[in-house]
Amino acid sequence: MDKIFDFKACEAYYNQHWVENNVFKANVNRDKKPFTVIMPPPNITSKLHIGHAFNCTIIDALIRFKRMQGYETLMLPGADHAAIATEAKVVEELKKEGLNKQDLTREQFMERIQNWYDHYSAIICNQFKRLGLSCDWTRFTFTMDDHCKAEVNKAFHRLYKDGYIYQGERMINWCPTCHTALSEIEVEYSEVKRQIWTIQYGPLRVATTRPETLFGDIAVAVNPNDQRYQALIGKSIPLPLTDRTIPVIADETVDMKFGTGAVKITPAHDHHDYEVAERHHLAHIKVIDENGKLFGAYVGKYAGMTVAEARAAVVADLQAQGLLVATKEHVSNVGQCYRCHQTVEPAISKQWFVKMHDLAQPAIAALNNGLNIVPKKFQKIYLHWLNNIKDWCISRQLISGHRIPIEGETDVLDTWFSSALWPFVTLNKNQADFDYFYPTDVLVTAYEIIFFWVIRMVFSGLYHTQQLPFHTVLLHGLVRDSQGRKMSKSLGNGIDPLDIIEQHGCDVLRYSLLFGSRLDRDPNYGDEKITKARYFMNKIWNATKFVLMHKDNTLLVTALESFLKMLHPIAPYITEQIWHELGHDTDLAFEPFPTPVKGSKHWLQTSLNKIIRTITRRYEKYEFGIAANELQQWFWTDFCDKYIEECKPQTKSKPEPVVTPVDNQALAEHYRAEIARSSKMLANTGFLAKAPATLVQQEQEKLARFKELLYNLTGEH
The missing domain is CATH 1.10.730.10 (Isoleucyl-tRNA Synthetase; Domain 1)
Known part of the structure; x- marks a missing residue:
């Protein structure tokens, strides 16, 4: 036995042995109970990080334990195309060449995307293998495989036929940087210190954090119970910096204690205002375009300015005209794109949606019908999301991803639409496999994507297969540094x-x-x-x-x-x-x-x-x-x-030991056992053919050393 553990030689040997011999290939075996875990597919955008390693280690530990308990285990690996993230990476590569996305045809850009997929799928597979995972690599699945594409189309058409998918103009979240719609959960909210400006609207003073959108105002709302403004309800007041007037309306959602108790209503650029306008049958005026710049007949000289530029210009002009009453600092939640981390714009847009209310009900009932969430504290979060669910915006204005299977449609589906099908599309290529390994057993993932992925897999599995996709959801935490801080590039505390x-x-x-x-x-x-x-x-x-x-x-x-x-x-x-x-x-x-x-x-x-x-x-x-x-x-x-x-x-020897015949006998037996073990290993043609040369050489040296020790002790050859 070597003085120290040569982990590099050991890992090289077993990694090769496990993969080349399909040691962990799962088979339909009716004499055994199956135990299946479908690995969360990492985005095919970069190398694996410490969070992936933590997740994979938990899954593999569970699978190895169950294998030793006698189960027919399947640990199924894969990768996700991650449309927004991948497209952003490819655009970055184009910039290095002095090109923009618009410089390429759709076909040329898709060729770049495919090259990215091919390159990084191989990298991710190799990284997975270095983590010691006992996967069935013959079943590796990519969310853009032909089988997955067919299953995604089938799922879309079934939902469409059953009346769950529709197209309509709704208020959505728009990323001016990624140039695509985002679902509500793809927007990350964080507290940001901002200015709140109080502006004179004729007889009213209105507080707002977004003065640049006033050109899209169609009303000022007050609470019907606010005695200060009773006489103004139904009247028209001037809109600052324009020659327009807008009505004062009464709406019970207005907080009388916040600001002045009077709020501007800009339905084309605010989720709450959109709902107010719908209730009062008011029109919408869009004044910010898809690039995050002011546009249209109503914005005048501010056309072409970015949101930030227009905000500064509008505030300066309000002040010059004596219409800026007050400015103070205010902390509010600002939505950012979960991928590029730039501020998103609420916008009314024609998109594809999934009606969620009816689909959510079986997922809610699942907690009493076999679904176990560990730790249990996350059950409340699971139910909160489902009980407050909104229709799901599934269309994205991207090139990469699953094309919406409607004639003439150029948009692609939200990445999470295909990810929601992951537990069964990975197994239904073969009916015997599906019947044996599905439903899967445990889903292991981080708690941060309980809504992004977990909930969507639950209702998708129940809808498409009439079965829960797994009986247990095992949610783990996020790996932080030794001081409890989130690992990030800015802090420089990431660990590879x-x-x-x-x-x-x-x-x-x-x-x-x-x-x-x-x-x-x-x-x-x-x-x-x-x-x-x-x-x-x-x-x-x-x-x-x-x-x-x-x-x-x-x-x-x-x-x-x-x-x-x-x-x-x-x-x-x-x-x-x-x-x-x-x-x-x-x-x-x-x-x-x-x-x-x-x-x-x-x-x-x-x-x-x-x-x-x-x-x-x-x-x-x-x-x-x-x-x-x-x-x-x-x-x-x-x-x-x-x-x-x-x-x-x-067995402890004295400082100057005298070796007795008994000691010699025990030592000789040990040497003989080592010689037999090494000889057997070196006689194994499979070992010689597949083991790294360094490992074979080490084994040969061990054999020679033990033979020499035995000869010196007993004279045996």
Whole structure:
């Protein structure tokens, strides 16, 4: 056994072995119960980040545990086309060439998109494989595969035929940067300090944060119970900076205590104002175009100005005309595009929508009909979204993505429309597969996309397959830095999981990500956890050396083997390597998970039985972070500090040892066992053909070394 664990050689060997031999290929096996997890497909826009690594480690730990429990497991990988994000990346690449999106034909731009897909799908697959995932790579699915395209079209037509999809002019969120509509949940709101200006509208004073939109005002609203304005209701008042007049209307939604109690109504550029205008049958005047600039007959000299430019110019002109009454700082929620993070514009636009009220009802009922959300606190969020759901804007003004399957339509579908079908479109290529592996078992994802993805998969699965797509939703937190801060480029605190693998090995990455993590909170991650994981892996390797020197101690060997089986779901590489060092020629991944042994009164067996029960229970409850902690405590304390130390006095040598015949015999047996193991491995043609040359060379050197040691000890050749 090597002095230190060569994780690079080990990972290279097993990564090749697992993939080339389809070790984790799932098959329809009616003698076994299936256990299926469909991996959340990462966006095909860049390399995997630490959040992907955390998510994948949880999924793989669960799958490996279930495999060892005897299930026919399927961990299905894939990637998402991520239309907005991918298109933005390709546009960035074009800019480097001095080109704009408009310089290319649709076909030329799609060729660029396809090249991006081809390039990054291969990169993402390779990164997945370096995470030690026990996936069935033969089933890798991309959301723009031909099968997925056909299924998306089929789903659209069914919803359309059943009256759930319609086209209409509605108030939507528009991103002037990405030049596309966004659904409500694609808008991220954050508190921003802004100015609030009080403007004189004839006899009324109106407070607003958006003076540049006053050209689209069609009324001023007051509360019907506000005694200050009773005489003005129904009257017309002048609109500042224009020659128009607008009516004063009464609406109960106006807050009498906010500002002056009088609000401007601009239905073409405000969600609330749009609803007010609908109630009062008022017209809409659009004054901001798709590029975020003022336009139209009503804006006069401000035409062509950006929103920011127009705001400054309007405020200056109001002040010059004595119409600006007051200015003060105000904190308000501002919506930004979830992709480009630029301010979105509410706009009335003709788009495609899905009627959501009726589709949401079965998803609400699902919580009482078999759907389990872990942790349970997220059930309230799930219900809140569904009980307050709005029609879903599914059209996007992009080139990449699934084209809306209506003749003459050039828009594409929201990326989440195809993602909502993910659990069943990945499995229904083959009816036997679908019947056996669907519904899937557990969905593992971050809590931040409970509405983006989880809810949509639930109602889509119920509508299209009449079954829940999974019985359990396992929601985990977002990985933060060691100080609890969100990882971001601006803070420079991001951690590349591939860097950790390169420096310390995949087992260190996986163990450090899970160690101490809990599903109900965001895990902090940094050098301290990485160091602890590295020390732990070294401890396991060094303890194994002692066990190999004392293989005649059945309890010692059995305890180590049981520990390896329990740790394997979290740290697959080192456990597989040690399993083979112990003389086994089977894959540890397919060994049965340990169970308590009855009959023995030895304290270590009692302790081992207890930790087996504990870890089994932790894994069943998805508490992998707590399990990682408890495994370390047991191994370090009971196995190493107590039992190995208990064994040492019987074998500890004096400063100048005299080797007895008994010592020689034990040592010789150890050398013979190592020679037999290495010889068997080097006689395996499959190993020689597929293992990295460095690993074969190391094994040959080990064999030669042990033969020399045996010869020096006994004279045997």
